[in-house]
Amino acid sequence: MPYALLALAIGAFGIGTTEFVTMGILPDVASALGVSIPTAGHLISSYAIGVVIGAPLLTVAATRVPRKTLLLGLMAVFTAGNLASALAPTYEVLLASRVLSGLPHGAFFGVAAVVGAGLVPFDRRARAIALIMSGLTIANIIGVPLGTLAAQQLGWRAAFVIVVAVGLAALAAIAVSVPSQHTAGRAGVRAEMGALGRTQVWLALLTGAVGFGGMFAFYSYITPMMTELSGFAPSSVTLILAVYGLGMTAGNFLGGRLADWRLLPSLYTAIAAMAATLLAMYYAVSVPYLAVPGVFLLALAGSTAVPILQTRLLDVAADAPSLVSSLHHSAFNIANANGAWLGGLVIGAGYGLAAPNLVGAGLAAAGLGLAVAAGTLGRRPAAAPAPVRAAPDADREPVGARH
Missing domain, CATH: 1.20.1250.20 (MFS general substrate transporter like domains)
Incomplete structure (x- = not known):
């Protein structure tokens, strides 16, 4: 399998970690920011709202953007959103940063699937996409527990710092290993x-x-x-x-x-x-x-x-x-x-x-x-x-x- 698929899987790992780690650190966030657990639960909803808005809009709006450029842009926005989460001084800022983090989610997976399928022979497309998506499921075995443990030991912001590091690694890996692809006029x-x-x-x-x-x-x-x-x-x-x-x-x-x-x-x-x-x-x-x-x-x-x-x-x-x-x-x-x-x-x-x-x-x-x-x-x-x-x-x- 091309190394580019692993690069895209790293991005999927980061997205999966940030999507689900909030559930594991909810009491820590609520305690640190002085809000109730149900109120802290809105952080989960805000990320989801970002995905709901961003997935269809970015998919349609970026049809003419070269796919590698789009992947890098989406991962950059994702990383910036998680950095804002790690640095958020108040609950309200954290809420907004979770929306920003969620915007690239759906579009990234959609474009990554198209790119991954185009890197392998026709009869290996499903396996290529499965490898990319494995990053999402592995995030729930490794990334989420690791982020939760880091939050318990170092404070809740540490969980998002880990996601930022994964995002930067994904940016570097995509830049190096994913070949340039054009949209081929998705008509x-x-x-x-x-x-x-x-x-x-x-x-x-x-x-x-x-x-x-x-x-x-x-x-x-x-x-x-x-x-x-x-x-x-x-x-x-x-x-x-x-x-x-x-x-x-x-x-x-x-x-x-x-x-x-x-x-x-x-x-x-x-x-x-x-x-x-x-x-x-x-x-x-x-x-x-x-x-x-x-x-x-x-x-x-x-x-x-x-x-x-x-x-x-x-x-x-x-x-x-x-x-x-x-x-x-x-x-x-x-x-x-x-x-x-x-x-x-x-x-x-x-x-x-x-x-x-x-x-x-x-x-x-x-x-x-x-x-x-x-x-x-x-x-x-x-x-x-x-x-x-x-x-x-x-x-x-x-x-x-x-x-």
Whole structure:
């Protein structure tokens, strides 16, 4: 594999670390800046809002920018945003810096996938993209626990300093190893926008935006749950976050396999498993020997659904892959924002630290309802756009490039 793929994976590692490390250091940030944990949870939502805004806008606006230049620019903005986070003197400044950090997220992954696929033979595109995206999952095994540990030992700003260092390393690696590529006139902007007129596209996006909110309702408050309800020492949280990362990695691999086997039934099963695990975690989070396996199972179920839903989106908008790919990241981060916000609301209302699990179960159940509605509607020939596979609701389709 070309070294350029590793350079892009370093960037993905940095993005994954900054996206999820805030969950691990939430109590430290809240204490240092004098805000409540639910208020600190808005930092998670603000990053997600940056992704939601930046992913589609930057994807469309930068169609004529050479891809290597765009990658360097996006990583520079990302690094600057995290530097601002590390130096933020107040909660309000930190909130704004998290929005800035999130803006390049979706566009970077979209462009990196196109560049990576173009660096290898046609029959190796999926493996190239998988290598790039492995940086995101490995971040949850190494980057997030390391950032959390650094925050506990050196203060919360240390977590963002680590991300800045990774961002600078990614900038250097991309500059040296990624070859210059031009946009080759991505002439499908109008066609890409036309995909937004399809009901199935919106149902798939809503499934992600609503259903995955369940996972984030839990994960946003995993640290206070594990320390105050499960009774683990703060130093143990790094290991628990690594367990979550292992579940994410396993789920990503499993979801990729299931998406090529039985897409819609696998999607229903994964989201249903997420809802059931969240409901169980409302009770299990107070029992240490049940809480940790629950963390793994929740990460496994949620991450299994991600590549399946990505494949579903590519199925219903095969002629608009760039915009749909960026909107997939937007939907995922709307879920991030909604989960963190709603979880904070129930905590702030006095329902206890376990209450976000019930909220999450409700969101996952709603996402399952949307997925089933989409599948049912897709079985009606008149409702489906010009299909690119054997049948409008076929559960299998080889997708050349998958995130």
